[in-house]
Amino acid sequence: xxxxxxxxxxxxxxxxxxxxxxxxGWEMPVQYRSILEEHKAVRRSxxxxxxxxxxxxxxxxxxxxxxxxxxxxxxxxxxxxGKVLYTPMCAEDxxxxxxxxxxxxxxxxxxxxxNAGNIAADLAWMTRQAxxxxxxxxxxxxxxxxxxxxxxxxxxxxxxxxxSKLGLLTNYTFCEGTVAGVHCLISRTGYxxxxxxxxxxxxxxxxxxAEALLAAGAPHGLELAGLGARDSLRLEAGFPxxxxxxxxxxxxxxxxxxxxxxxxxxxxxxxxxALAREKxxxxxxxxxxxxTGDRRIVRADxxxxxxxxxxxxxxxxxxxxxxxxxxxxxxLIDASxxxxxxxxxxxxxxxxxxxxxxxxxxxxxx
Amino acid sequence: MSNIPADLHYAKSHEWLRLAGDGTAVVGITDxxxxxxxxxxxxxxxxxxxxxxxxxxxxxxxxxxxxxxxxLPAAGVxxxxxxxxxxxxxxxxxxxxxxxxxxxxxxxxSASAELLDPAAYASHLG
Numbered sequence: 001x002x003x004x005x006x007x008x009x010x011x012x013x014x015x016x017x018x019x020x021x022x023x024x025g026w027e028m029p030v031q032y033r034s035i036l037e038e039h040k041a042v043r044r045s046x047x048x049x050x051x052x053x054x055x056x057x058x059x060x061x062x063x064x065x066x067x068x069x070x071x072x073x074x075x076x077x078x079x080x081x082g083k084v085l086y087t088p089m090c091a092e093d094x095x096x097x098x099x100x101x102x103x104x105x106x107x108x109x110x111x112x113x114x115n116a117g118n119i120a121a122d123l124a125w126m127t128r129q130a131x132x133x134x135x136x137x138x139x140x141x142x143x144x145x146x147x148x149x150x151x152x153x154x155x156x157x158x159x160x161x162x163x164s165k166l167g168l169l170t171n172y173t174f175c176e177g178t179v180a181g182v183h184c185l186i187s188r189t190g191y192x193x194x195x196x197x198x199x200x201x202x203x204x205x206x207x208x209x210a211e212a213l214l215a216a217g218a219p220h221g222l223e224l225a226g227l228g229a230r231d232s233l234r235l236e237a238g239f240p241x242x243x244x245x246x247x248x249x250x251x252x253x254x255x256x257x258x259x260x261x262x263x264x265x266x267x268x269x270x271x272x273x274a275l276a277r278e279k280x281x282x283x284x285x286x287x288x289x290x291x292t293g294d295r296r297i298v299r300a301d302x303x304x305x306x307x308x309x310x311x312x313x314x315x316x317x318x319x320x321x322x323x324x325x326x327x328x329x330x331x332l333i334d335a336s337x338x339x340x341x342x343x344x345x346x347x348x349x350x351x352x353x354x355x356x357x358x359x360x361x362x363x364x365x366x
Numbered sequence: 367m368s369n370i371p372a373d374l375h376y377a378k379s380h381e382w383l384r385l386a387g388d389g390t391a392v393v394g395i396t397d398x399x400x401x402x403x404x405x406x407x408x409x410x411x412x413x414x415x416x417x418x419x420x421x422x423x424x425x426x427x428x429x430x431x432x433x434x435x436x437x438l439p440a441a442g443v444x445x446x447x448x449x450x451x452x453x454x455x456x457x458x459x460x461x462x463x464x465x466x467x468x469x470x471x472x473x474x475x476s477a478s479a480e481l482l483d484p485a486a487y488a489s490h491l492g
Contacts, residue, residue: 034459035430036405228430295408297428320407320430347426
């Protein structure tokens with residue numbers, strides 16, 4: 001795996017039994033001990049994830065807000081310093097190029113966190129869209145490592161290592177502070193549906209910070225968790241993963257993320273016309289979530305058939321819910337067929353899909 | 367690294383065969399197989415009474431990562447399947463040579479000459 005990019009924690013993972021795989025060109029731990037056990041540890045107490053492969057982008061300048069409002073579908077003007085916004089980023093046709101977090105540090109000074117697999121394409125797109133705006137767009141990915149600590153015990157663990165008052169840090173806010181002596185941007189965000197933090201820090205500090213969090217978390221039941229558990233946790237919570245529930249051919253409206261599309265904002269995004277039309281006419285296809293009552297995993301790209309047997313869509317994501325102990329997933333379905341019976345064939349067995357509104361399990365944070 | 371008990375025969379496709387000496391045998395998958403698959407979530411086995419050829423697909427083992435066919439190391443009639451795997455497939459990750467056995471077979475002839483002894487299976491794993 002010599003061509004793969006490595007985070008500063010690559011050897012840390014290998015030394016702790018991490019099974020390293022190629023993820024979007026990065027050598028990342030998919031699991032340490034067991035995906036199912038790591039998943040349960042996050043729901044029960046806490047898990048520690050290395051997500052340093054994620055990209056970071058600085059957007060600065062007098063017209064940074066105007067530029068970002070044009071770039072993304074959610075309303076960036078709602079941010080105040082210390083607040084975080086989740087938003088899709090769409091092309092003119094409404095297709096989703098990426099989904100990202102926007103951090104407002106100070107007026108005209110934003111940090112974006114983008115998906116690892118999209119870093120190069122996003123930067124090219126953002127740079128092109130920035131023409132005509134008084135703004136600078138800078139790739140800062142190499143300057144950041146990122147650890148996510150997720151689960152109900154996260155706050156107690158991180159609080160034991162920082163003087164920052166985490167009780168004041170509400171969902172989707174952030175502050176700057178030190179954790180175990182390491183300077184961090186402390187963000188109360190995550191991708192599991194649990195309470196938790198994402199800690200942005202300098203790559204040189206990553207091993208020391210990870211070791212301090214593991215040591216402080218051990219009495220609470222904190223476990224290292226890999227990308228396998230990250231995926232099953234986000235699917236159980238009903239969160240989209242770009243390339244699955246969101247993609248250049250799936251708009252945020254199709255994906256059921258209408259709350260992230262602010263068509264009435266004063267500075268419309270560049271996908272405004274396409275998304276306004278889709279909202280009026282209705283999406284031709286919709287992302288639905290399903291459970292099956294069976295343990296056989298319904299894997300991505302499995303065709304989905306409607307009541308009359310015709311193919312009406314395909315599976316986007318599928319896994320076994322470790323808490324429900326049954327297969328769950330998402331599918332992209334022709335809008336006219338969503339309310340009919342949906343079925344899949346798995347190795348000759350006909351299985352019905354029961355559509356549900358996520359999250360699949362009760363979450364402390366939806 | 368992998369646990370390879372000395373008293374078993376092995377297929378290159380990572381199933382094991384334990385000869386009982388009375389014309390019957392027990393079949394399962396190896397420690398290497400369970401470790402490679404990761405968390406096992408579903409096991410599909412044949413019905414009792416099924417008559418299967420050596421090398422035939424006798425079922426499927428599925429993990430969070432992937433589904434894999436299971437290949438029978440020797441021809442025979444299925445005498446018994448391990449019903450515990452239906453409710454608790456995760457025992458395959460814990461005890462692949464014991465509690466998580468898959469089939470009991472009445473052998474039809476001798477076991478295939480292509481089966482590996484423990485040393486040969488160890489070198490097959492590399």
